[in-house]
Amino acid sequence: MHNTLINFIRDVFNTNDNIPLHAPFFGGDEKNNITETIDSTFVSSVGAYVDAFESELAAFCQAPYSVAVVNGTAALQTALYLAGVRANDIVVTQSLTFVATCNAIHWLGGEAAFVDVSMKTLGMCPNSLSTFLSTHCDYLDGQCIYKKTEQVVKAVVPMHTFGHPAEIDALAKICETWGIALVEDSAESLGSSFKGKSLGTFGQYGALSFNGNKIITTGGGGAILCKSEMAYKKIKHFTTTAKVPHRFEFFHDDVACNFRMPNLNAALGCAQLAQLEKFITNKRELASIYEDFFSEGPYTFVKEPEGCVSNYWLNAVICKDENQRNLLLSSSNDAGIMLRPVWTPMHFLPMYAKSIRGPLDNTEWLAKRLVNLPSSVRG
């Protein structure tokens, strides 16, 4: 099977060279936009491309506003800060995620608590969230209080794993009932939708990443989707050192960050965004080729959840057991084809090993079996 799979992936990507997990695709105005930006000297955090990228991104996602920032981690950190997360607050998230989700919580002084993912979506499981809250928390004066320590549960951060939509409407309802802010980690899911609505627009804030391995890239970059002009202004202020606008004076009215996306990165982003629709079609075609191939077994291909449209950022299969997974990973990597296991769950990392958590059976089961397949846009 391994040789058949290796030959199949080589045919699909039409190359005998090494095949990466996810390479960027530059097929539009990228070079022109960057040259023009350099010629203009506006390479840094002020410039026309930043404004254009923000408004085009918001339009694509049908979000009222978006703010471009330096990376997805900064987007998450900003969103959580604006959602009110401060030292000692609990933020409920999933253990099956990339470490940046937890790091963003940590650097605000918050504490990550983990609930399980759903086998249907690989994203946060609404039942696990609701069981965790009803078992461990009280709803007091409009706040969700973790009974054991009396810490406030300030936010819930589901992550749309590999671009597949989590059951975001059910998660949103639970957050509303408990008075908890919902911040979507949509780093992987630009262009995916749940019942026709873009991911990242269900929560109070949605955080996106444009790292080099994402569906579109700005080199490094991220964005926050938000719902009101007031939120937009607050995010801008926080991410631009809280500088009070003035022709020449430097006055800052709060402790803040320098998280703004440089114009040079936004120039790349505008060219990439113009191709996003094509990239999604291309990636969905690849997913259907993989789905056909794996229909005979022995691996189970991960399909988009029903009623959803996934950008299929990273394709994945589920192996029978850990041994089958390890054999698949070593034979494909030996052959120069980059298959990857899913991230080590956060509660197995030393810094998050003592975090509060509910049962994580699905997370642990999946962590031993999930393998990502090469998923780049094909030229």
Ligand SMILES: Cc1ncc(COP(=O)(O)O)c(C=O)c1O
């Ligand atoms: C789920 C998830 N969250 C957050 C991030 C952080 O994004 P960035 O690398 O742009 O900081 C990433 C991607 O890298 C991610 O996959």
